[in-house]
Amino acid sequence: MYKIGIIDKMNIKGINLLNEYKDFECELVTDLSHQNLLSQIPKYDGIAIRRGKIDKEILDKSPKLKVIARHGVGYDSIDIKTLKEKNSTLLVTDDTTSTSPAEHIMFSIINIYKGLTMFDEMVRVGDFHKALHLDIKNNFELFNKKILIVGFGRIGKKLIKRCLGFDMEVLVYDPYVDSSMIKSMNGRKIQNLEDALREADIISLSTPLTNETKNLITLKEMKIMKKNSIIINAARGGIVNEKDLNYALDNNIIAFAGIDVFEVEPPDSSNPLLKNKKVLLSPHAATFTKECLEDMSLETAQNLIDFFENKIEKNKIVSL
Numbered sequence: 240m241y242k243i244g245i246i247d248k249m250n251i252k253g254i255n256l257l258n259e260y261k262d263f264e265c266e267l268v269t270d271l272s273h274q275n276l277l278s279q280i281p282k283y284d285g286i287a288i289r290r291g292k293i294d295k296e297i298l299d300k301s302p303k304l305k306v307i308a309r310h311g312v313g314y315d316s317i318d319i320k321t322l323k324e325k326n327s328t329l330l331v332t333d334d335t336t337s338t339s340p341a342e343h344i345m346f347s348i349i350n351i352y353k354g355l356t357m358f359d360e361m362v363r364v365g366d367f368h369k370a371l372h373l374d375i376k377n378n379f380e381l382f383n384k385k386i387l388i389v390g391f392g393r394i395g396k397k398l399i400k401r402c403l404g405f406d407m408e409v410l411v412y413d414p415y416v417d418s419s420m421i422k423s424m425n426g427r428k429i430q431n432l433e434d435a436l437r438e439a440d441i442i443s444l445s446t447p448l449t450n451e452t453k454n455l456i457t458l459k460e461m462k463i464m465k466k467n468s469i470i471i472n473a474a475r476g477g478i479v480n481e482k483d484l485n486y487a488l489d490n491n492i493i494a495f496a497g498i499d500v501f502e503v504e505p506p507d508s509s510n511p512l513l514k515n516k517k518v519l520l521s522p523h524a525a526t527f528t529k530e531c532l533e534d535m536s537l538e539t540a541q542n543l544i545d546f547f548e549n550k551i552e553k554n555k556i557v558s559l
């Protein structure tokens with residue numbers, strides 16, 4: 240029997256799959272404090288983890304831990320250097336985690352371009368006719384607009400199809416993806432980020448958070464962008480510098496932003512973005528659809544089972 244920790248509640252379908260598997264004895268851990276994880280994780284052979292930080296101290300105290308299965312694709316909350324030294328395996332979900340985020344990005348763009356939140360408020364407060372006399376200069380058509388997709392992995396590839404469906408032009412910045420692949424999907428590879436920022440109306444981030452992508456978009460980059468451009472960050476907080484973003488919005492350097500992820504989650508109540516009307520906010524919820532949450536939990540559970548049955552697919556294993 241393997242002892243499995245389910246770290247943070249996930250959809251019941253995945254929990255049931257783990258509980259029903261013959262070789263697993265599972266426990267659900269909902270207290271995600273460092274102190275609790277430090278006391279619980281050492282007893283597990285494997286964990287499925289949705290939220291919670293796994294640092295060096297926890298890993299050093301967990302010699303039994305053979306595998307961590309992330310409920311999702313990002314793993315910036317896990318100390319991968321120590322995991323590698325321990326020869327443990329890190330698994331991520333694959334295709335189940337990209338459709339909903341791509342749709343979320345698309346709908347953030349649409350919401351911002353069509354002023355939907357503003358219109359909703361007008362109707363609710365009795366300002367129905369106000370829209371007639373508004374100087375509409377911040378609502379746009381998507382038709383013929385240029386979107387820059389930064390990071391052309393699972394989400395980027397789903398996003399491009401949706402953008403092309405709206406007759407948009409798609410620029411792609413991803414130094415690790417061949418231009419032929421991008422061309423075959425009707426995008427245009429841009430070698431230099433600054434050139435792309437200058438050209439694009441919409442910038443959407445879909446890269447992991449790494450040393451290379453942290454602060455990829457700061458005030459310097461925003462100053463290169465068009466004044467009416469918008470930024471969507473549904474990847475990870477910190478890729479777009481929050482302080483700089485707030486400044487750029489307040490000073491009309493760029494027009495609007497859609498932010499699903501924050502440098503600190505939940506954001507501190509003093510975070511100025513919470514009061515900034517030029518940002519559409521969501522609580523790290525790009526995967527929050529019925530289908531995505533069910534499928535992610537099932538895939539996470541199946542990944543753990545496949546690992547212990549020695550039949551895990553290579554694309555689920557993060558090369559550390």
Ligand SMILES: NC(=O)c1ccc[n+]([C@@H]2O[C@H](COP(=O)([O-])OP(=O)(O)OC[C@H]3O[C@@H](n4cnc5c(N)ncnc54)[C@H](O)[C@@H]3O)[C@@H](O)[C@H]2O)c1
Nearest residue numbers: 312313390391392393394413415445446447473474525526
């Ligand atoms: N908001 C959410 O709920 C949510 C949901 C899913 C994923 N995410 C985030 O979105 C990220 C992307 O997800 P994915 O499934 O598409 O990942 P992926 O690994 O399939 O793709 C990431 C892409 O980013 C590219 N990349 C890496 N460094 C880059 C750089 N410096 N500049 C440009 N491109 C770079 C890679 O080459 C790769 O093609 C994840 O790492 C995760 O952090 C967030």
